[in-house]
Amino acid sequence: MSTHFCDSAVVTCIDFRFQNYIDEWIKANLKGKSFDRISVAGSSKDLDFILSQIAISVRLHEIKKVVIIHHEDCGAYGNESTEKRHSDDLQLTKTKIMAKHSHLSIDLYYLLLDGTFKKIS
Numbered sequence: 001m002s003t004h005f006c007d008s009a010v011v012t013c014i015d016f017r018f019q020n021y022i023d024e025w026i027k028a029n030l031k032g033k034s035f036d037r038i039s040v041a042g043s044s045k046d047l048d049f050i051l052s053q054i055a056i057s058v059r060l061h062e063i064k065k066v067v068i069i070h071h072e073d074c075g076a077y078g079n080e081s082t083e084k085r086h087s088d089d090l091q092l093t094k095t096k097i098m099a100k101h102s103h104l105s106i107d108l109y110y111l112l113l114d115g116t117f118k119k120i121s
């Protein structure tokens with residue numbers, strides 16, 4: 001049995017250029033809430049791995065929300081790092097997570113190099 005819980009899981013790329021933006025966004029938007037941070041090159045690009053991490057976060061910490069952040073100019077995507085591709089992959093990730101964990105609320109973002117968070121719906 002788990003004895004410690006948190007509100008959310010935040011899925012991000014490892015890219016150092018975006019970490020300050022992400023930290024500031026978390027401070028402003030998750031206001032003091034606890035979260036598991038899942039940081040992998042390409043964010044949710046390796047979908048099976050991300051699904052396994054979300055499952056652990058659900059099981060151990062009973063999270064209620066998942067935030068997935070992809071970003072502009074992602075090296076893990078190389079030449080395929082277009083907004084359309086990231087948007088498609090984000091939506092697929094949401095669909096796959098919802099299929100297993102329908103109680104979760106899931107927010108998707110595409111983060112630009114200038115720090116702008118674009119909500120993907």
Ligand SMILES: [Zn+2]
Nearest residue numbers: 013015074075
């Ligand atoms: Zn990246």
